[in-house]
Amino acid sequence: MSSRQYTEKAFETAIEDHLLAHGYQKGDPTTFDRSCALDPGEVIAFIKETQPKDWNYLESQLGTLAESRIIDDLSKALNSDYDGCLKVLRQGFKSYGKTFRTAYFAPASSLNPDTTRLYEANRLTITRQLHYSEKNENSLDVTILINGIPVITIELKNPMTGQSYADAIYQYQKDRDPKELIFQFKKRTFVHFAADPEEVWMTTRLDGPHTRFIPFNKGNNGGKGNPPNGTNYKTAYLWEEILARDSLLDILVRFIHLQKEEKVRGGKKDI
Secondary structure: OOOHHHOHHHHHHHHHHHHHOOOOEEOOHHHOEOOOOEOHHHHHHHHHHHOHHHHHHHHHHHHHHHHHHHHHHHHHHHHOOOOHHHHHHHHOEEEOOEEEOOOOOOOOOOOOHHHHHHHHOOOEEEEEEEEOOOOOOOEEEEEEEEOOEEEEEEEEOOHHHOOOHHHHHHHHHHHOOOOOHHHOOOOOOOEEEEEOOOOEEEEOOOEOEOOOOEEOOOOEOOEOOOOOOOOOOOOOHHHHHHOOHHHHHHHHHHOOOOOOOOEEEOOEEEO
């Protein structure tokens, strides 16, 4: 690859181009609401398309306030200790007496066209240079959202200009405030990737300078890192396999589990 192909911008573009060609939509960073860490337009569009009956009921009751009510109630559910992002994605949330779904997962069978249609209606978006904070203009190289809810962030680096995944890790540890809503554990994003064309590292929880990243590589002949990948980036498996539309939705519904902390008080367990 030429040095131009190794620039961060080209790296971002390679990821974006692949995902847009395989079922993703291009996200608009200007429509992201920093105060609630959501893309409200994507949330509303998904609900209107997949749950028109309940949406029409809400709109008949609230009129022009329906959209703000939906976003407020969704935010409350995402931010609550009882619900949280994973539960809301899997089970939905309550608004004005109705349960609204925020995602639909692959049906066990393709025989029911309605469940297949709902699954295909999921709006997976890739947003580049997303400004997430009300306090500053920091931006994330890549953010993955499902129906307007951010679930993954990625910081990309370029070894040809003297930076690597280690610099992305440092950026997460030093320049990404874990108190920002988009980073708050269980409330929004689930995983954060630090990547360059050679290696990928990941963490599930930001904790300032104490954030611990682990390698997310395939290994190379029994060693660390990743094997050659022809003319493509060695780390292309991240977006070609892990972030693939069906794969990501399957991971969210089947393989992510949040550990509950137990405390013993007076001989009884509190969860």
